[in-house]
Amino acid sequence: MTDNCEPATVDDGTECPGWLAELRDLGTLGQMWTLTVVVLCAARAVVVWPMLGEHGINPWWFLVLDVGTAPFYGVGQAMGVKILRDETRPLRHAMPWIAMVLVSFLAPYLYVLRSAGQLPHYVVWGVLLWMAVFGSLTARRMVRDVRMEAVAG
DSSP, X not given: OOOSOXXXXXXXXXXXXXXXXXXXXXXXXXXXXXXXXXXXXXXXXHHHHHHHHHTXXXXXXXXXXXXXXXXXXXXHHHHHHHXXXXXXXXXXXXXXXXXXXXXXXXXXXXXXXXXXXXXXXXXXXXXXXXXXHHHHHHHHHHHHXXXXXXXXX
């Protein structure tokens, strides 16, 4: 990922930090959110492990994809919200982070749909429904977090 701020100043003339500086400034809440996402993805992979093998899906690859993309999902979501809450930053600065959320969310499910061979129709529809429901919940959570009042402190 490249620097989100080009040119080096934001519209109001203030200097825009690079993406590494922004990651360092994410805070404990953003870091804990990322860790929680990783743990939940690992737990989900363990739960669906037996079903994956039944349908010809390599559970190890699913685990690698699901847990491997989880930090990018968590960080992308936290950074996207952080940037969108900053009224001095344009929407385009958050777009790479939001794209990271989208790609990391879709990767494990697309792997399941692509590698499974002949899945029963109800399984395909179940995966698509899962993607739609949890994708909508993610978008809703991000919108809610962006609109939330800042905590004084």
